Amino acid sequence: EAGVAQSPRYKIIEKRQSVAFWCNPISGHATLYWYQQILGQGPKLLIQFQNNGVVDDSQLPKDRFSAERLKGVDSTLKIQPAKLEDSAVYLCASSSGLTHNEQFFGPGTRLTVL
Amino acid sequence: GEDVEQSLFLSVREGDSSVINCTYTDSSSTYLYWYKQEPGAGLQLLTYIFSNMDMKQDQRLTVLLNKKDKHLSLRIADTQTGDSAIYFCAVSLQTGANNLFFGTGTRLTVIP
Numbered sequence: 001e002a003g004v005a006q007s008p009r010y011k012i013i014e015k016r017q018s019v020a021f022w023c024n025p026i027s028g029h030a031t032l033y034w035y036q037q038i039l040g041q042g043p044k045l046l047i048q049f050q051n052n053g054v055v056d057d058s059q060l061p062k063d064r065f066s067a068e069r070l071k072g073v074d075s076t077l078k079i080q081p082a083k084l085e086d087s088a089v090y091l092c093a094s095s096s097g098l099t100h101n102e103q104f105f106g107p108g109t110r111l112t113v114l
Numbered sequence: 115g116e117d118v119e120q121s122l123f124l125s126v127r128e129g130d131s132s133v134i135n136c137t138y139t140d141s142s143s144t145y146l147y148w149y150k151q152e153p154g155a156g157l158q159l160l161t162y163i164f165s166n167m168d169m170k171q172d173q174r175l176t177v178l179l180n181k182k183d184k185h186l187s188l189r190i191a192d193t194q195t196g197d198s199a200i201y202f203c204a205v206s207l208q209t210g211a212n213n214l215f216f217g218t219g220t221r222l223t224v225i226p
Contacts, residue, residue, distance in 0.1 A: 004156070033213060042118070042202050042216030043157070056213060091156060101145065101206060103214060105156035 002026065004106035006092050012112045018080040021109045025073070025094030031055075033103060034067055034077050035091040043091055049075065050097075079111075087113045116140040120203055120217035127225050132190040134220045136203030139184065143205040146179060147214065148188045151200045160188070160201075190222075198224045 005024040013019050025032050030051050035043035046065065047057040052072040060067070064083070069075040079086055089110050093103040117139045126132045138146075144165050149157040163170045163177045163186075170177045176189040186205075190197055203217040 040218070042204075042218050043214075044216070045213045048213050093157075102159055102162070105149075105158070107154070107156045 004092055004094055004104055006090075006106040006109055008109055009107065010110050010112075012114065013082055014114050015084055016081040018078065019082055019111060020076050020078045021090050021092075021111075023075045023077070023092030023106060025075075025092070026096075026104055029094035029096050029104075030072070031095045031097050032069055032075050033093040033095075034075070035093065037089040037091055037108070039088070046077070046090075082111075082113045084113050087111055116143065116205055116207060116215035118203055118205055118215050118217040120201075120220045122218065123221050123223070125223045125225060126193050128193060128195055130193055132188075132193045132197070132222055132224075134188045134190075134201050134203075134222065136186040136188075136217055137184055138186070138203075138205050138215075140205070140207055141181070141184065142207050143184075145206045146177075146186050147204040147206075148175075148177065149202040149204060149216075151202060151219070153199075157202065193222075193224050195224045195226055198222055 032049045034046045037043040046060045047067045048055040049069040052069050067077045089108040091108045092106045095103045119137045147162040148160045151157050174191045178187045200219040200221050202219045204214040
């Protein structure tokens with residue numbers, strides 16, 4: 001079974017630029033999550049999708065962050081414009097929503113904002 | 115929300131047992147998880163425990179849950195150098211969107 005795929009793995013941009021990250025979840029997983037992991041901290045949920053609908057985006061800074069999952073499979077997360085404090089690893093996870101709701105994580109995209 | 119706390123660092127000698135501790139604040143937590151993160155990699159689920167259990171054993175891993183004190187621990191028996199990583203405690207709540215609240219992570223260093 002293929003895992004959660006993310007790209008790019010690394011991205012360096014200057015502040016005020018835009019950036020987009022892509023995630024392909026495990027096939028058949030209805031639930032998709034985006035987490036932000038700042039260096040030295042645990043991951044923090046940004047947004048959760050159930051199929052193509054948003055379940056929870058209460059922690060998403062909506063003035064600069066946006067995310068979509070148009071066909072209920074792949075998802076993109078965009079930052080526009082980026083700030084220095086957005087430097088972090090952005091993790092995508094997916095789950096089938098069954099039993100104990102195990103979430104499978106991708107390798108992450110490490111973003112550096114200069 | 116939920117506050118999840120862990121100590122930042124732990125060093126043990128190869129072959130000894132490691133115990134990583136975690137405390138949380140929300141008593142409605144349902145599932146409690148331990149994830150492992152190696153450098154440059156995503157998070158790997160090690161084990162989990164449901165809130166109506168107080169212990170779970172899985173090979174070298176033992177999870178203990180004290181629901182009254184809201185304390186979770188992960189014991190790794192016969193710790194190996196390959197166990198060196200950051201270990202995250204995470205909890206999900208009974209209500210809400212079922213997302214995970216993570217601790218800050220404990221960096222385990224195994225000394226040969």
